[in-house]
Amino acid sequence: MPLFWISLAVLLQAHSPDEIRLGTAAQASPRPRECRGGVGSADGLWLRAHGGDVQRYCDVLARGYARLESDPGEARAAAVTAAQIAGDVAVVRVLAGRAALRSNQSAEALDQFVHAEAEDPAAFADPRALHDYARAAALQGKSALAVRLYRSLASRSALFDDTREVAFVELEAAAEVLAYVPDGSEEALGYLAQARQHSLGLSPWIKALTQLVAVRAGHASAHAGSALPRLATLAAALTAGPAPGLILPPGELDALAAVLTDPRDSAGARAHWEAFTSHASADNIWLADARKRATLAANKAPKP
Numbered sequence: 001m002p003l004f005w006i007s008l009a010v011l012l013q014a015h016s017p018d019e020i021r022l023g024t025a026a027q028a029s030p031r032p033r034e035c036r037g038g039v040g041s042a043d044g045l046w047l048r049a050h051g052g053d054v055q056r057y058c059d060v061l062a063r064g065y066a067r068l069e070s071d072p073g074e075a076r077a078a079a080v081t082a083a084q085i086a087g088d089v090a091v092v093r094v095l096a097g098r099a100a101l102r103s104n105q106s107a108e109a110l111d112q113f114v115h116a117e118a119e120d121p122a123a124f125a126d127p128r129a130l131h132d133y134a135r136a137a138a139l140q141g142k143s144a145l146a147v148r149l150y151r152s153l154a155s156r157s158a159l160f161d162d163t164r165e166v167a168f169v170e171l172e173a174a175a176e177v178l179a180y181v182p183d184g185s186e187e188a189l190g191y192l193a194q195a196r197q198h199s200l201g202l203s204p205w206i207k208a209l210t211q212l213v214a215v216r217a218g219h220a221s222a223h224a225g226s227a228l229p230r231l232a233t234l235a236a237a238l239t240a241g242p243a244p245g246l247i248l249p250p251g252e253l254d255a256l257a258a259v260l261t262d263p264r265d266s267a268g269a270r271a272h273w274e275a276f277t278s279h280a281s282a283d284n285i286w287l288a289d290a291r292k293r294a295t296l297a298a299n300k301a302p303k304p
Contacts, residue, residue, distance in 0.1 A: 032061065032091040057085040064095050072102035090120035098132045106139035113137075127159045131169060135247050138172070141281050143180040143249070150176050154191060163198040170195035171205055172247055178213060179249040179284050185217045204229035205246065208256050215259050216286060228260055251280030255290065270297035 035058035064078030079096035086092060097112030113133040116123045124130040134149035150173035157166045174191035177184040192213070195206050207229055234256070258272035273294035280287055 032058075032089075035061065053085050057082055060085070061091070061095065064099070068095075068098055068102065072099045075099035076103065088115070090116040090123035093119070094123045094129050097136065098129060101132050101136050106136045110136040110140045110142070127153060127156050128165070130156070131165070134172070138176060138247050138249065141250070143176065143281065143283055146176050147180055154194070157194070164200045164202070167195045167198040167200060167202050168246060170198070171202065171209065174209055174213075175248045175252055178209070178216070179252055179280075179286065182285055185213050188213050204233045208234060208260060211259050212252075212256055216289065231257055231260055249281065249284065251276040251278075251284060254279055255286070258290075258293070266297045266300040270294050273297060 035054075060078050060082045064075045064082065067074040067078065076096060076099040079092055079099060082092045082095070083089075093112040093116035097109040097116065100106075100112065101109035109132070113124075113136055117133070124133060130149060130153055134146055134153055137146040137149055150169070153169050154173045157169060160166045160169070170191045174188040174195070177191065178188040181187065189210065192206050192210050195202065199206055211228055254272050254276035258269050258276065261269045261272060273290045276290045277287060277294065280290070
């Protein structure tokens with residue numbers, strides 16, 4: 001038996017499933033190690049080195065995370081105060097980046113996240129922080145980085161405590177892979193299959209993205225009939241729960257609109273494919289395909 005599997009077997013025998021889950025959850029906590037360790041632990045050395053500022057540092061971070069959703073401005077202020085105490089350490093940068101993202105400043109957020117990862121990748125043990133990192137990368141058009149982060153997120157989906165957010169992660173991962181990874185259709189379908197298990201009202205998006213995969217892979221006609229959702233249904237699905245809005249690569253919403261357009265509306269399909277070619281980034285692998293589809297739709301449109 002390989003050494004790896006022997007080690008894993010010993011680990012599973014030494015700890016109950018509940019202990020393993022609790023340990024994994026503790027690693028995913030946004031609370032930094034130095035705020036979790038006791039005075040006799042390795043992290044206790046950090047505590048003693050920073051003396052009386054430690055409790056204030058940990059309290060400020062806790063306040064920042066508590067305000068992250070309700071008041072991103074206060075969370076950013078907490079990150080500034082924490083940096084004044086401990087410096088621009090990775091965990092402080094992550095809080096600052098997450099607050100910046102919620103203030104619609106994705107460029108600043110991405111800068112903070114990139115520096116945090118370079119300093120300490122463990123700062124993204126919390127999957128919600130990693131999701132924000134992936135979203136910032138996607139919003140800033142860093143497709144290779146976004147794909148890497150979404151792949152990592154999909155493998156850690158069990159750590160999320162919100163199943164609807166799991167579905168958002170899987171949908172966004174599918175869209176990123178489909179847009180930027182050559183021969184990524186099967187991988188995208190795998191993410192969509194996982195999203196289907198946590199759909200919670202997001203099934204219209206799953207159906208629409210599945211149809212887009214099929215059309216681009218040549219496995220379906222551009223119009224599958226009444227089984228497909230309408231664009232208005234997609235918007236309604238996003239407002240059905242508390243999760244944040246879905247982030248798709250530039251132009252992909254136009255591509256979805258094209259494959260969901262009534263098959264009798266060639267002019268409408270052409271307009272959507274042309275919009276895709278205007279909005280998609282240069283590294284989207286489907287640009288040439290969209291131009292061909294726009295031309296085909298133009299040839300089918302009734303002549304004035």
